[in-house]
Amino acid sequence: MFYRETGQFKTSYAEDMALFPVIQDRIGIGVILIVAFVAIPLLANDFFIASIMIPFLIFALATVGLNILTGYCGQLSLGTGAFMGVGAYACYKLTTIFPEVNIIVMVLLSGFFAAGIGVVFGLPSLRIKGFYLAVATLAAQFFLEWCFIRIRWLYNYNDSGAIETVDHTAFGLVLAGPSAEPLTRYFIVLVIVIAMTWVASNLLRGRFGRQWMMIRDMDIAAELIGVRPLQAKLLAFAVSSFYCGVAGAMMVFFWLGAAEPAAFNINLSFQILFMVILGGLGSIAGCFMGAAFIWILPLIIRTAPLLFGVEISAALVEHIAFMVTGALIIFILIVEPHGLARIWQIIRQKLRVWPFPY
Amino acid sequence: MSVAEVLEKPAAEVPAAKPEKRKILLSVEHVSLSFGGVKAIQDISFDIEKGEIRAIIGPNGAGKTSMLNVINGFYHPQQGKITFEGKNRDKMRPYIAASQGIARTFQNVALFKGMTTLDNIMSGRTLKMRSSFFWHLFHAGAARSEELKNREFVEHIIDFLEIEHIRKTPVGRLAYGLQKRVELGRALAMEPELLLLDEPMAGMNLEEKEDMSRFILDVRQEFGTTIALIEHDMGVVMDLSDRVVVLDYGKKIADGVPEEVQKNQDVIDAYLGVPH
Ligand SMILES: Nc1ncnc2c1ncn2[C@@H]1O[C@H](COP(=O)(O)OP(=O)(O)OP(=O)(O)O)[C@@H](O)[C@H]1O
Ligand SMILES: [Mg+2]
Numbered sequence: 265m266f267y268r269e270t271g272q273f274k275t276s277y278a279e280d281m282a283l284f285p286v287i288q289d290r291i292g293i294g295v296i297l298i299v300a301f302v303a304i305p306l307l308a309n310d311f312f313i314a315s316i317m318i319p320f321l322i323f324a325l326a327t328v329g330l331n332i333l334t335g336y337c338g339q340l341s342l343g344t345g346a347f348m349g350v351g352a353y354a355c356y357k358l359t360t361i362f363p364e365v366n367i368i369v370m371v372l373l374s375g376f377f378a379a380g381i382g383v384v385f386g387l388p389s390l391r392i393k394g395f396y397l398a399v400a401t402l403a404a405q406f407f408l409e410w411c412f413i414r415i416r417w418l419y420n421y422n423d424s425g426a427i428e429t430v431d432h433t434a435f436g437l438v439l440a441g442p443s444a445e446p447l448t449r450y451f452i453v454l455v456i457v458i459a460m461t462w463v464a465s466n467l468l469r470g471r472f473g474r475q476w477m478m479i480r481d482m483d484i485a486a487e488l489i490g491v492r493p494l495q496a497k498l499l500a501f502a503v504s505s506f507y508c509g510v511a512g513a514m515m516v517f518f519w520l521g522a523a524e525p526a527a528f529n530i531n532l533s534f535q536i537l538f539m540v541i542l543g544g545l546g547s548i549a550g551c552f553m554g555a556a557f558i559w560i561l562p563l564i565i566r567t568a569p570l571l572f573g574v575e576i577s578a579a580l581v582e583h584i585a586f587m588v589t590g591a592l593i594i595f596i597l598i599v600e601p602h603g604l605a606r607i608w609q610i611i612r613q614k615l616r617v618w619p620f621p622y
Numbered sequence: 623m624s625v626a627e628v629l630e631k632p633a634a635e636v637p638a639a640k641p642e643k644r645k646i647l648l649s650v651e652h653v654s655l656s657f658g659g660v661k662a663i664q665d666i667s668f669d670i671e672k673g674e675i676r677a678i679i680g681p682n683g684a685g686k687t688s689m690l691n692v693i694n695g696f697y698h699p700q701q702g703k704i705t706f707e708g709k710n711r712d713k714m715r716p717y718i719a720a721s722q723g724i725a726r727t728f729q730n731v732a733l734f735k736g737m738t739t740l741d742n743i744m745s746g747r748t749l750k751m752r753s754s755f756f757w758h759l760f761h762a763g764a765a766r767s768e769e770l771k772n773r774e775f776v777e778h779i780i781d782f783l784e785i786e787h788i789r790k791t792p793v794g795r796l797a798y799g800l801q802k803r804v805e806l807g808r809a810l811a812m813e814p815e816l817l818l819l820d821e822p823m824a825g826m827n828l829e830e831k832e833d834m835s836r837f838i839l840d841v842r843q844e845f846g847t848t849i850a851l852i853e854h855d856m857g858v859v860m861d862l863s864d865r866v867v868v869l870d871y872g873k874k875i876a877d878g879v880p881e882e883v884q885k886n887q888d889v890i891d892a893y894l895g896v897p898h
Contacts, residue, residue, distance in 0.1 A: 277773045278766075466761035470769060471751045474737075478745050481734035488694060489812065490720040490749035499755075546736065 283465055300454055305447055314446035316563065318519045321457045322511050324555035327539040328464050328548060329507025334537070335545035336468060337500035338480030339389050343401035344508055344536045346408035349528030350378040351509025352516040353418045356427040360420060367432035367440045368452060371513040378509020379502040381408070386501030390494055405530055412525035428522040440517040449518040456514065460507060465548055467503065476500050477546075508536075538589060542596055544603025553604040557592075561585055645672040646705075647816060647848050648693065653702030655688055662688040663699065664872040670816065675842060675849045677863035677880075679856075681892060684869040686852045687729055690818045693850070694726055695719035707815070721749050723815030727805045727822055729852075735794035739804050742793055743779055746811025747772040779807045782844075783837060799830040806837060810845070817841070817849045823858060831855065835862055860884065868892070 274280045284290045304317060330344050354377035358370045385404035389397050412418060419427050431441030438444040439452060467473050475496045478486035487493055516523045535558065543554020562585035569576050600606050649669040655662050662685045670676045678686050691697040693704065695714040704711055706722060725746070734742050750772060757765035780786055783803050788796060793804055802822055809817055822838070823831045835858060841847050853859050859866060859880065866883045868876040870892040876883050883889055 277770055277777070281769065281773070463759050467758055470758040470761060470765055471748065471753070472755065472758055474741060474745055475748065477737050477741070478734050478748075481736050482732050484696075485728070485732040485734070486745075488696065488716045488720060488726065489745060489808070490717045492717055 281469065283469070297458075300458075305450070310446045313450045314519075316560065318446070318450055318453050319515075320555055320559045321453045322514050322519055323536065323539060323559055324552045325457045325460060325514070326508050326511035326536045327543065327551040327555050328461055329504045329511060330536050331540045331543075331545065331548070331551050332464060332468070332476070332507065333500050333504035334540060335547070336473060336480060337476035337497065337504075338483075339386070339497060339500060340394060340398040341401040341504070342398050342530065342533050342537070343385060343404040343408070345528045345530060345532030346405045347378050347382055347505045347508040348512025348515065348532060348536075349408060349412055349525070350381045350505075351375060351512035352523060352528065353412060353427065354378065354509065355513035355517060356420075356429075357418065359429075359432070366434045367517060368434075368456070371456070371510060371517060374513045375506040375510040378512065379506040382501045382505025382508075383498050386498050386505075389497050389501070402530075405533055409525055409529055412528065424524075426522055426524040427516060429517050432517075442521060444518075453514055453518050456510070460510065461548060461551075464503075464507070468548070472496075472499065480546075538593055541593055542589075542603055544605030545601075547603065547605035549608070550603050550605030553608070557604065558589060561588060646670070647672045647707060649705045650689075650693070651703045651705070653689075653692060653699045653704065655685075655692055655697055655699040661872050663692065663869075665702075666869070666872075666874045667702075668867045668874065668877055670848060670850055671865075672848055673842070673846060674864040675838070675851060675862050677859045677866040678850060678852045678869065679854070679859055679866060680869035683871075685872040686869055687820055689869070690726060690820055690850070690852065693719075693816075694724045694818060717749075720812065723813075724818065725809040725812040725814035725816070726818035727802070727809050727820060729820040729824065731798070731801045731805055733793045733801055733805055733808070736792060738790050738792055739785060739796070739807075740776065740780070740789045742804055743776045743807045743811045744772065746808040747776065749812065776811055779810050782810075782840070783807050799826050802826070802834070803837070806834075806841075810841065810847075813845070814847060817847050819849060819851045819853075821852050821854065823853060823855060831858060838862060856884075 274285065279285065284293060304313065308317070326344060326348055329347075330341065333339050333341055351371075351374045354374035355370050358365075358374060359367065362370070385401060388400040392400060413425065416425075419425060422428075429441045431443050432439050437448060439448060468476075475486070475491050476499075478489070478491055479493060479496050479500075483493060486496075512528065515527070520527070539551065539554035539558050541554070542557055543552070544550030562581060565585050565588070566576075566578075566581045596603055646669045649667075651667045653666050654664050666685075666689070678689060680686055688697060692699050695711075695716045695718060698713045706724070734745060737745070751768055753764040753768040757763040761769075780789060783806065785800065785803055785807065788800060788804075793801055796804065802824075806819070806822065809819075819838070823834050826834065838849060838851070839862065842849060851859075851863060853862075863880055865878060866876070866880050867874060868883060868886070868889050870888075875888045875892055876886045878886075
């Protein structure tokens with residue numbers, strides 16, 4: 265199969281504006297969807313689904329969220345973990361207040377709470393930029409973490425200080441909670457992530473996405489052309505936090521089952537930020553590459569020695585994973601600032617002219 | 623180039639004739655602007671008539687760019703009055719100037735480097751697009767039809783400026799001359815009433831300058847746009863402009879048709895005689 269555009273003539277602007285104008289890309293996406301919806305459920309075991317695929321998808325969604333804000337709108341944020349926490353706690357409170365409502369609805373609704381909080385903490389972005397904004401979002405991170413610990417109402421005054429899910433059923437199926445099947449949770453997460461990724465790509469190729477990129481590339485020129493920086497930036501914060509909030513709610517309700525405030529600390533913020541950088545700022549496909557890389561790399565480091573009969577401690581694995589990730593980030597920042605997505609693009613470009621590069 | 627022909631007409635018409643027929647698009651009255659101790663603009667008055675190409679010239683640091691920044695609301699003058707289309711305007715944000723029909727290009731290209739030529743010019747359509755957020759979530763309905771309609775308009779501009787081949791190239795990778803052309807395209811996409819061009823030909827070779835001159839004349843002819851042009855190349859200024867205002871050290875030292883200005887002794891002293 266050759267990767268070629270030759271002979272594929274676009275006869276209308278509508279065709280040219282499609283998400284995947286090249287046929288081979290459409291086929292590629294089709295294959296990925298078949299693997300995700302058919303092959304993995306058929307072939308993979310519960311461990312792979314529950315501990316690799318589900319978290320990978322959830323992180324990918326949070327990465328899409330942060331990438332909208334940082335990669336597309338150019339606003340650096342270190343508050344991702346806290347915004348995910350807002351989604352998780354909002355969902356927890358919503359389900360205690362309205363236990364009857366379908367959990368999927370609640371997960372999506374909690375995104376709006378995160379969006380609201382995101383807008384509030386996005387307000388400083390109107391005056392400050394870059395490093396200083398990062399510090400402001402860092403303040404948001406610590407303040408919200410403090411709230412998750414100190415406002416006991418948020419976790420229903422229980423002694424553990426953690427939030428826990430009970431079983432949520434709908435259509436005669438346990439969707440979330442201790443007795444929910446991994447496969448059920450996987451399908452829910454998969455559908456939500458795909459749908460929201462599609463929506464994000466739609467937003468990004470229209471006038472709103474363009475306004476964000478205008479702000480990112482040159483905010484002064486953007487304003488002279490008619491973009492209102494206030495509205496554009498706050499919208500980016502809202503949409504981004506919505507995505508992070510939904511990811512956070514899914515993290516508790518479809519993956520972990522329970523979470524302490526520490527689950528949403530600064531480490532999570534950095535983890536998502538690394539996924540964005542490694543995958544590629546300003547690339548949706550990159551979000552999935554970055555998330556896969558950073559989530560799966562430690563697992564490989566952990567299992568590889570086992571295959572050779574060597575035991576290594578969990579702590580050591582974590583340290584090695586940290587070091588490798590750190591080294592990779594530095595490598596990417598120096599060699600290819602646009603991340604894995606760009607590297608993939610270069611490979612594609614080479615394929616396009618293969619086997620006669622000149 | 624048909625520069626000579628174009629020049630004949632206004633040059634013959636200008637001398638004081640038919641004042642009532644001319645419509646003033648923009649007038650600047652007694653405007654002063656200073657940055658701390660630096661007096662960038664001192665008590666300057668001039669006007670721009672509808673449909674003309676108005677050159678603003680002067681040595682480096684004369685205050686030309688500052689003047690454009692005042693006109694499009696980026697700087698707020700400490701004194702003076704600006705009237706655009708008969709309406710007096712006070713302090714205004716740049717996006718309001720944009721919505722009233724003032725577009726500009728920059729001395730040091732200010733394109734959106736990470737975006738393609740197409741997206742850069744599409745960005746000029748920002749104020750023409752109103753479709754709701756809801757439809758954009760699905761890239762459907764009003765969002766889609768609006769994108770298509772504006773895409774068509776933008777493709778006209780791309781054809782007009784002969785930049786079809788770089789449609790999908792991120793502008794950061796383009797040569798300087800092409801970037802200037804894309805920037806003109808972005809400003810044109812705004813369908814401005816008044817187009818402010820800050821040294822559109824700086825750093826270009828002769829051929830590129832000729833192309834750009836042709837585009838500027840064509841823009842006026844095809845779109846009827848009024849143009850204010852800052853330019854250092856006197857040949858270009860003499861060829862293109864209907865009237866010239868000359869600044870020096872923040873003051874206006876001459877104002878009139880190119881032939882007049884060229885003969886003005888102050889101008890020769892300040893500018894023309896002094897190579898720089
Ligand atoms: N933002 C600013 N802050 C301080 N001083 C400024 C600022 N902008 C311009 N100036 C000063 O105002 C004066 C006029 O500058 P301006 O850029 O308008 O000149 P110009 O005529 O466009 O010159 P050039 O031909 O070099 O582009 C200069 O002395 C400049 O240093
Ligand atoms: Mg200047």
